[in-house]
Amino acid sequence: MENAVVLIVGAGPSGLAMAGCLTQHSIPYVILEREDCYASLWKKRTYDRLGLHLAKEFCFLPHKTLPPDAPTFMPKHYFLRYVDEYVSEFKINPRYHRSVESAFFDEAEKKWRIEANNTLEGSMEVYSAEFLVVATGENCEGFIPSLPGLDSFPGDILHSNRYKSGSKYKSKDVLVVGCGNSGMEIAYDLVDHGARTSIVIRSPLHVLTKELVHRGMSLLKYIPVYMVDAVITMLARLEYGDLTKYGIYKPKRGPFANKTATGRSPVIDVGTIKKIQDGEIEVVSDISSINKNNVVLKNGIEKKFDAIVFATGYRSTANKWLKDYKYALNGEGMPKNSFPEHWKGEKGLYCAGLSRRGLFGVSMDAQAIANDINKLTSGIN
Ligand SMILES: Cc1cc2nc3c(=O)[nH]c(=O)nc-3n(C[C@H](O)[C@H](O)[C@H](O)COP(=O)(O)OP(=O)(O)OC[C@H]3O[C@@H](n4cnc5c(N)ncnc54)[C@H](O)[C@@H]3O)c2cc1C
Numbered sequence: 001m002e003n004a005v006v007l008i009v010g011a012g013p014s015g016l017a018m019a020g021c022l023t024q025h026s027i028p029y030v031i032l033e034r035e036d037c038y039a040s041l042w043k044k045r046t047y048d049r050l051g052l053h054l055a056k057e058f059c060f061l062p063h064k065t066l067p068p069d070a071p072t073f074m075p076k077h078y079f080l081r082y083v084d085e086y087v088s089e090f091k092i093n094p095r096y097h098r099s100v101e102s103a104f105f106d107e108a109e110k111k112w113r114i115e116a117n118n119t120l121e122g123s124m125e126v127y128s129a130e131f132l133v134v135a136t137g138e139n140c141e142g143f144i145p146s147l148p149g150l151d152s153f154p155g156d157i158l159h160s161n162r163y164k165s166g167s168k169y170k171s172k173d174v175l176v177v178g179c180g181n182s183g184m185e186i187a188y189d190l191v192d193h194g195a196r197t198s199i200v201i202r203s204p205l206h207v208l209t210k211e212l213v214h215r216g217m218s219l220l221k222y223i224p225v226y227m228v229d230a231v232i233t234m235l236a237r238l239e240y241g242d243l244t245k246y247g248i249y250k251p252k253r254g255p256f257a258n259k260t261a262t263g264r265s266p267v268i269d270v271g272t273i274k275k276i277q278d279g280e281i282e283v284v285s286d287i288s289s290i291n292k293n294n295v296v297l298k299n300g301i302e303k304k305f306d307a308i309v310f311a312t313g314y315r316s317t318a319n320k321w322l323k324d325y326k327y328a329l330n331g332e333g334m335p336k337n338s339f340p341e342h343w344k345g346e347k348g349l350y351c352a353g354l355s356r357r358g359l360f361g362v363s364m365d366a367q368a369i370a371n372d373i374n375k376l377t378s379g380i381n
């Protein structure tokens with residue numbers, strides 16, 4: 001058994017930010033990662049054309065600024081280069097191929113006991129830690145809804161986290177399910193590669209350009225959210241016109257009011273709307289069932305597809321291994337305490353990066369957690 005002061009599970013941006021902040025306080029830690037690299041979501045489970053959706057002032061890690069000439073909207077490789085520098089600057093050495101399988105609070109020892117599978121050697125390792133930080137991400141596992149007849153579909157069925165590019169779907173009929181950022185961008189990418197593309201849009205949504213989101217987020221610092229929403233939705237209307245004839249309806253609640261309330265971002269358009277307006281992407285209604293290649297829609301129409309891409313979101317899977325999750329998380333593996341106290345659990349348990357606030361939230365959490373641990377340990381050290 002190995003003793004650690006702080007044990008961090010996950011070496012994504014949250015785990016790395018934690019490591020950076022703890023280093024600033026000279027607090028030792030161990031970081032365990034199930035994959036063979038850090039930032040594995042960004043390196044292995046995102047599509048090729050992905051760039052950062054949010055402007056650079058919201059997308060950096062604590063204690064290291066971005067290069068002054070960084071583009072406002074960074075491409076993925078640019079952000080990853082910054083992450084590489086972060087890792088070498090803070091001398092972060094995650095232990096790879098360590099899949100954490102269980103963690104519980106040992107009441108007798110008053111410490112966390114963590115078991116990780118060393119998947120290279122196939123052996124279990126046991127750690128004991130005063131503080132445990134869950135940094136396994138809100139995008140840990142792709143979620144695919146169960147649809148009647150999906151098993152009978154003979155073509156490709158994949159979650160957006162396995163989609164790389166549309167190159168293999170040229171001249172194929174592809175259905176994208178889900179109209180968040182990933183679904184909208186994947187639909188665009190498919191058309192770009194010559195696929196005949198349809199997208200299921202089943203609920204109302206706000207569509208904004210990334211510049212409008214940027215402007216909105218900046219305005220939020222100065223004026224109340226309902227005014228930001230009024231200004232931004234008016235500008236969006238000027239940009240896109242009336243989208244209801246394409247099956248896209250605006251929700252009642254404004255884009256930033258909803259983001260503040262639920263953390264869910266408005267959809268950031270990368271050019272998909274133009275392709276919908278030009279008839280290159282067809283918007284279809286919700287799916288009722290699937291029968292071999294035929295997808296039956298709720299409005300009774302049937303269409304044939306060669307592949308279905310599910311951009312239907314993600315789930316946190318922390319509860320699968322974190323036996324005593326109740327000290328920080330709810331039944332869904334998300335923070336049980338509400339923002340902005342979401343990061344702090346009981347008995348030395350913390351969660352970083354689970355507030356649905358992107359890299360900005362990651363950064364805030366890591367700093368708050370490290371400060372808290374510093375306060376608690378400075379008496380001891
Ligand atoms: C397509 C896409 C685009 C995005 N674009 C943006 C953007 O532009 N701007 C923005 O701010 N945010 C964006 N995000 C949000 C993004 O998830 C966060 O910015 C960031 O990746 C969260 O970091 P994280 O470390 O919390 O989680 P992750 O990056 O998911 O990292 C978690 C790590 O934990 C590891 N892990 C999980 N379970 C275990 C286990 N049991 N044992 C050991 N290791 C484990 C995983 O392998 C992974 O490496 C995007 C997300 C997606 C999916």
Ligand SMILES: *[C@@H]1O[C@H](CO)[C@@H](O)[C@H](O)[C@H]1NC(C)=O
Nearest residue numbers: 101117118119120122123124
């Ligand atoms: C540990 O990982 C190996 C390799 O992935 C796997 O074969 C084995 O079943 C795992 N062991 C446990 C106890 O989960």
Ligand SMILES: *[C@@H]1O[C@H](CO)[C@@H](O)[C@H](O)[C@H]1NC(C)=O
Nearest residue numbers: 206251252253254258262264
């Ligand atoms: C607000 O967010 C919730 C939860 O994330 C989502 O289900 C809903 O559709 C969103 N509503 C609006 C008005 O965007």
